[in-house]
Amino acid sequence: MEEVPHDCPGADSTQAGRGPSCQGCPNQRLCASGAGAAPDPAIEEIKEKMKTVKHKILILSGKGGVGKSTFSAHLAHGLAEDENTQVALLDIDICGPSIPKIMGLEGEQYVEDNLGVMSVGFLLSSPDDAVIWRGPKKNGMIKQFLRDVDWGDVDYLLVDTPPGTSDEHLSVVQYLAAARIDGAVIVTTPQEVSLQDVRKEINFCHKVALPVIGVVENMSGFVCPRCKKESQIFPPTTGGAEGMCQDLKVPLLGKVPLDPHIGESCDKGQSFFVEAPNSPATLAYRSIIQKIQEFCTPRQPKEDLVSS
Amino acid sequence: MAGAGELAGAEPGNLSGVRHIILVLSGKGGVGKSTISTELALALRHEGKKVGILDVDLCGPSIPRMLRAQGKAVHQCDSGWVPVFVDQEQSISLMSVGFLLENPDEAVVWRGPKKSALIKQFVSDVAWGELDYLVVDTPPGTSDEHMATVEALRPYRPLGALMVTTPQAVSVGDVRRELTFCRKTGLQVMGVVENMSGFACPHCAACTNIFSRGGGEELARRAGVPFLGSVPLDPELSRSLEEGRDFIQEFPKSPAFSALTSIAREILNATPALLS
Secondary structure, three states: OOOOOOOOOOOOOOOOOOOHHHOOOOOHHHHHOOOOOOOOHHHHHHHHHHHHEEEEEEEEOOOOOOOHHHHHHHHHHHHHOOOOOOEEEEEOOOOOOOHHHHOOOOOOOEEEOOEEEEEHHHHOOOOOOOOOOOHHHHHHHHHHHHHHOOOOOEEEEEEEOOOOOOHHHHHHHHHOHHHOOOEEEEEEOOOHHHHHHHHHHHHHHHHOOOOEEEEEEOOOOEEOOOOOOEEOOOOOOOOHHHHHHHHHOOOEEEEOOEOHHHHHHHHHOOOHHHHOOOOHHHHHHHHHHHHHHHHHOOOOOHHHHHHO | OOOOOOOOOOOOOOOOOEEEEEEEEOOOOOOOHHHHHHHHHHHHHHOOOOEEEEEOOOOOOOHHHHOOOOOOOOEEEOOEEEOEEOOOOOOEEEEEHHHHOOOOOOOOOOOHHHHHHHHHHHHHHEOOOOEEEEEEEOOOOOOHHHHHHHHHHHHHOOOEEEEEEOOOHHHHHHHHHHHHHHHHHOOOEEEEEEOOOOEEOOOOOOEEOOOOOOHHHHHHHHHOOOEEEEOOEOHHHHHHHHHOOOHHHHOOOOHHHHHHHHHHHHHHHHHHHHHO
């Protein structure tokens, strides 16, 4: 390989199998035959299914372990506190489905009457079962989740994603293309090792024309429960999310500090908001959730929101 | 495996000079695979070993920055890519897709087949030369990259897999699946490392279990694999990785130092037994 690798054009692109970056790809012949060129009928089917879903939000990162699933779960809990709001949480992390554990579910799909969850985790019979699937099979599962699950009337469909910028991310954006996604919430931690992956994710969003609702900086400082002094366990050596958001001109939705109760709550499958209602982390989450709601259902023109 | 030799008219395999291959796996993202890979390489180097690191996390290649090698150019020789040396003494070499990207903010948005194809090339076309240990850092999951890596490395009989977890159940849950992956693909598990294992407040020394406790040791016990050690949270470690510094050299008094050097020594001690 002498050239810098370029993006795969996509199996359904006119360049499929023919582009310079297709050389050497094991799927080249299949793509060049035009097999992938016809639009997938599932896209229209999913558009129909999504007519009863008012708002769709993707939770992305690029970096693993920054708290996407934790955030998705608590965004779901927060939105569902209003019993008139129907919330659905879809976990498309096929290899590492964390949502069932964090939501305290062992197979039931409803946490509350107005909060439903779908995850490949429910389809596994044992906690040791590994989902060792290649891309195309993962994409098929995501298609099934979107097309074949009876979502019903939903105010918010939240989609928790795995780390990276790969099959799952491309697929969910492609399958929901006709159904309009409100936007993406991007989760990071303060250090450069995370930010360097998150910048890629923001670039991915721009590339696929996915609006960025904003960035959440998680694990942002730790206050010692004994002496109450703050430490930066993951130091923001290059300006943290704040610096990155200024550079890339995306909103910073908020910063959530480290709180040992969060990890404990997730392990027990309980809402952290119930376990520690007055924690600075809970307050940070609530403020972020409110901003997301305002983005999705603005009471005033969006331009005013951006400048406030 | 060591010194596989040259067949007449054929290229000697680029891994033929590599004595031991270790895969660092997790299943769970963000537990510290790249951190442990980097620190393990530095610790093995301090024990006098020649080490290579192969970073097959195509979407999130973290290792170049951790060794202050970001932005370095890669060259080709007759045998393939020349890995980047991260130090003057040329005792640590590194190959990562990070070196092939013109713009570090550009996302590598590839589907599975293309990722698998690149990983096969990385495994066979990097001219490592003579190495005591090759540490292979992987992305989270049990998918294309992992299958491609294990298949490509299989002829070279890796020493085994090092599993990294954090203490909490959400991490352990994914690592259990990764252990199944190892069993199904015939990859020996060298042991479990529990990272982010508690935080000692630098102001008052009180220890807080920020990410729960006990999960790693329990996981190792249930899976019947060695527990290699717990690495505590240490802002100096995070900072060293951010700045591409040699934590093992610069912070011998840090609480994470003794854990990391002990893990490296365990691996060195266990190597002969794992070979048989």
